[in-house]
Amino acid sequence: MDNGTLALLIPIIALSIPIVRIWTKHQRDVARMQISATADATAEKAAQYSSQVQALEDRVRVLERIVTDKGYDVATQIEALRDQRRVDDTDSGVSIESLRKERA
Incomplete structure (x- = not known):
């Protein structure tokens, strides 16, 4: 490499370092938001399934009462x-x- 090419690459590399840092921080924030959204959706589904299970258990109790009594x-x-x-x-x-x- 000659001196002209080296002189051109040094500022380009120096300017690209903050850009890469900003991009990686952005990617990290996006990943955190996706994890949070997934956790919220999972909690909602768990609550929904819990209510459905409770309703089914209530129905089974009624049927057991009908049969056993x-x-x-x-x-x-x-x-x-x-x-x-x-x-x-x-x-x-x-x-x-x-x-x-x-x-x-």
Whole structure:
């Protein structure tokens, strides 16, 4: 290398060092923001799953109570009423599918 090229490279290198430092700091900040956003999203999903699990546990408790208590007869009666309702719906000419479409 001759002296002219060396004289040109020294200021270019000296000016590029702060630019590289600023760029790496920016990349570090972006990574921190991504980590924070991911942590927040994960916490929200965990809370949502927790509420869904709680709802399912409540349903299971109700079903256990129906089966273990003297409510088993009540469950049988409920099923009998549902069967009777299905018969009544078909007798009246109203199909369950049409009722579901109306509700939607």
